[in-house]
Amino acid sequence: MELRLNHVKKSFGDKTVLDDCSFVFQQGKIYGLLGRNGAGKTTLFNCLSDEIQPDMGNALICDDEGEHVLLPDEIGYVFSVPVLPDFLTGEEFVRFFMDINRDRIETGASAETYFDLVQIDPEDRRKLIKGYSHGMKNKLQMICFMISRPPVILLDEPLTSLDVVVALEMKQLLRRMQKNHVIIFSTHILQLATDLCDEIVVLSEGRLRQIDHEMLKSKDFEEQIIELLKDEEKHE
Numbered sequence: 001m002e003l004r005l006n007h008v009k010k011s012f013g014d015k016t017v018l019d020d021c022s023f024v025f026q027q028g029k030i031y032g033l034l035g036r037n038g039a040g041k042t043t044l045f046n047c048l049s050d051e052i053q054p055d056m057g058n059a060l061i062c063d064d065e066g067e068h069v070l071l072p073d074e075i076g077y078v079f080s081v082p083v084l085p086d087f088l089t090g091e092e093f094v095r096f097f098m099d100i101n102r103d104r105i106e107t108g109a110s111a112e113t114y115f116d117l118v119q120i121d122p123e124d125r126r127k128l129i130k131g132y133s134h135g136m137k138n139k140l141q142m143i144c145f146m147i148s149r150p151p152v153i154l155l156d157e158p159l160t161s162l163d164v165v166v167a168l169e170m171k172q173l174l175r176r177m178q179k180n181h182v183i184i185f186s187t188h189i190l191q192l193a194t195d196l197c198d199e200i201v202v203l204s205e206g207r208l209r210q211i212d213h214e215m216l217k218s219k220d221f222e223e224q225i226i227e228l229l230k231d232e233e234k235h236e
C-alpha cells in the first residue's frame with residue numbers, strides 16, 4: 001500500500017504554503033517530517049485529514065486492489081494536544097470505541113489486551129480521562145488506532161512533551177505497529193527523527209523532499225539538514 005500525494009497546492013491569501021507538492025509514502029515505514037516553523041507541516045496534515053480542502057491536487061491510497069482518494073476514516077491523526085472525551089473513564093472509552101469498530105477488531109482482542117500493550121496500569125484504566133496525563137492520553141489515542149487500524153497515521157509532534165520513559169514506550173509501540181501503516185511523524189527534534197524514523201522528509205518552499213540515506217549516514221548530516229532548512233528562509 002502507498003499514500004500518493006499528487007500536486008497538492010494550498011495557499012492562504014497571498015501565501016502559498018503547499019506548492020504543487022507530490023510525494024509517495026510507503027506502507028511499513030515511519031517518515032519523519034521536518035520543516036521550519038510555518039513551513040506548512042500542520043497544513044499538510046490538515047489537507048490529508050480533510051480538516052481543510054487543498055486548492056488543487058489530491059491524496060490517493062494505492063494497493064493491490066487499485067487506487068482511490070484517501071478517505072477521512074483511513075487517517076488516524078494524533079494531535080499535539082490529544083482530544084478525548086474527558087467525562088469517560090479510559091476503560092469506558094476503549095469499550096465504546098471497540099463497539100463502534102467491532103468489524104475491524106482483531107479476533108480475541110479485549111480492552112485489557114490493548115491497555116496491556118500500551119502499558120496503562122489497571123487502576124488507571126478505571127479513572128476519568130480528565131485526570132490522565134498527556135502521555136496517557138497519547139497512549140489512549142494509540143489504542144484507537146490499534147482498534148480501527150487506519151492505513152495512514154499522522155502524528156503532530158506527539159513525543160515532545162512526554163517524559164523519557166513514556167516517549168520510549170510510544171516509540172516501541174510505533175515500531176510494533178509500523179508494518180501495517182504509513183506513519184508520518186512531524187517533529188522539530190532532529191535526534192528523534194533520525195532515531196525513530198526510517199526516512200526523513202523535509203518540507204520547504206512548499207514541497208517535500210526525501211533525504212537520501214547516504215546523507216543520513218554522513219557525520220555532518222545535522223549541519224546539512226540545518227542548511228537545507230535555512231535555505232527556505234533565504235527564499236522567503
Ligand SMILES: Nc1ncnc2c1ncn2[C@@H]1O[C@H](COP(=O)(O)OP(=O)(O)OP(=O)(O)O)[C@@H](O)[C@H]1O
Nearest residue numbers: 012013015017035036037038039040041042043044
Ligand atoms: N487557517 C489559516 N489561515 C491563514 N493562514 C494560515 C492558516 N493556517 C496556517 N496558516 C499559515 O500557513 C503557514 C504554515 O502554517 P503551518 O501551521 O502549517 O506550519 P507548521 O510547519 O505546522 O509550523 P509549526 O512548526 O510552527 O507548527 C503559516 O504561515 C501560517 O501562518
